[in-house]
Amino acid sequence: MPEILEIEAYRRLAEKVVGRVVSEVQAPDHWYVKGGATPEDLVENLTNRRFTKSRRKGKLLLLDSGGPTLGLRFGMTGRLFVDGKAGIDQLEWGSRRINPAWHRFIIEFKGGGSLVIDDPRRLGGVELNPQEERLGPDAWEIRLPGLRKVLSNSTTALKARLLDQSRIAGLGNLLVDEICWRSSLDPNRPANSLEEKEIKILNRTIRTVLDQLDKRGGSHTGDFFEHRNKGGVCPLDAQPLRRSEAGGRTTWWCPLHQR
DNA sequence: CCGGATGTTCACCT
DNA sequence: GAGGTGAACATCCG
Incomplete structure (x- = not known):
């Protein structure tokens, strides 16, 4: 997947969640949580937070919340969905099937709507406060x-x-x-x-x-x-x-x- | 069946 | 420290 252009498309899509408040976080895949954090850390740090900005640095998508910043990486096969809508219609080398088992990270919002990362190969990951200066x-x-x-x-x-x-x-x-x-x-x-x-x-x-x-x-x-x-x-x-x-x-x- | 495919990280060499 | 290699992740396609 995705290179800078695809991540930019994801960033634009993620602007839809700016202003929304997180009601629930699901990180069922421990391996997918990076930076030494646990799925529980993500739940604790993001629940009830309101996203304030959708940013991008290189291939890293960043969602600011006023508190912690959520970093999203997509590897080669990660796709972003917001409210069930895909940021990229068709990912080269990706899968065109949808399998709930590949939903590595899910955020539900108060008042409805969701943000989902679908990543068959688990090459991406989510992280709290990623070290942007490493890029x-x-x-x-x-x-x-x-x-x-x-x-x-x-x-x-x-x-x-x-x-x-x-x-x-x-x-x-x-x-x-x-x-x-x-x-x-x-x-x-x-x-x-x-x-x-x-x-x-x-x-x-x-x-x-x-x-x-x-x-x-x-x-x-x-x-x-x-x-x-x-x-x-x-x-x-x-x-x-x-x-x-x-x-x-x-x-x-x-x-x-x-x- | 095998190999390779838009990526990142880390261990292990030289 | 720099730079290269290979492994790991797991699926799809030819």
């Missing part, structure tokens, strides 16, 4: 000086650096492939080998891709997405795409124009 600047808000800093002093592959949430928060595997492809940059290049000219291109491309794919409907709507398969060729120059691994993730790129 780098948000990818949607980062600017040239911030991006320079992300890439400086590191021989790590460009792609691994862009996926490192502590350096820049929000980009996932699909978005990074799309961004490198549009920027004509080889994802395997050492991060600190980029010239100023290339960093500028990358900086612009990050925002262009996020704005454009957000309007289109998500991380899987990029121009490159449908080609990153076995036998895929570059839609720009028809060159067969290469496949490798970077940062532990499958990477596709065009060996001709991505340098």
Whole structure:
């Protein structure tokens, strides 16, 4: 799932619960509660609280309450439902079935309505007062000086650096492939080998891709997405795409124009 | 049946 | 400390 665009869609959906008061919290899956807290901690800290804001940092969704802040992570297969309505119609690689056993976290509100995380693979989690400072600047808000800093002093592959949430928060595997492809940059290049000219291109491309794919409907709507398969060729120059691994993730790129 | 898929965290190496 | 790897989570799809 979800990368920054999907979490942003969830954030917008979660605005519906701002102003509502929590009547009941169900956290049936102890494993799903992170940060050293227990399901009981969540119940105690959130019951009778009124949510005041729906925020996002990278892939972390945050609901402020005036007291504790609730942090929601969705892993690859987590979906958010508010009042039974989904934030994303169809999650790539997700399940299209609905199974109550996959409802890892449920909040009921006074006066009706609910917020539910459905997560078949249990890769997400909920946390009280997550350490937001562990995340780098948000990818949607980062600017040239911030991006320079992300890439400086590191021989790590460009792609691994862009996926490192502590350096820049929000980009996932699909978005990074799309961004490198549009920027004509080889994802395997050492991060600190980029010239100023290339960093500028990358900086612009990050925002262009996020704005454009957000309007289109998500991380899987990029121009490159449908080609990153076995036998895929570059839609720009028809060159067969290469496949490798970077940062532990499958990477596709065009060996001709991505340098 | 097997392998891989939009993610995060942590242990364990070098 | 930096950086890489593999495991764990559990389901769907080809």
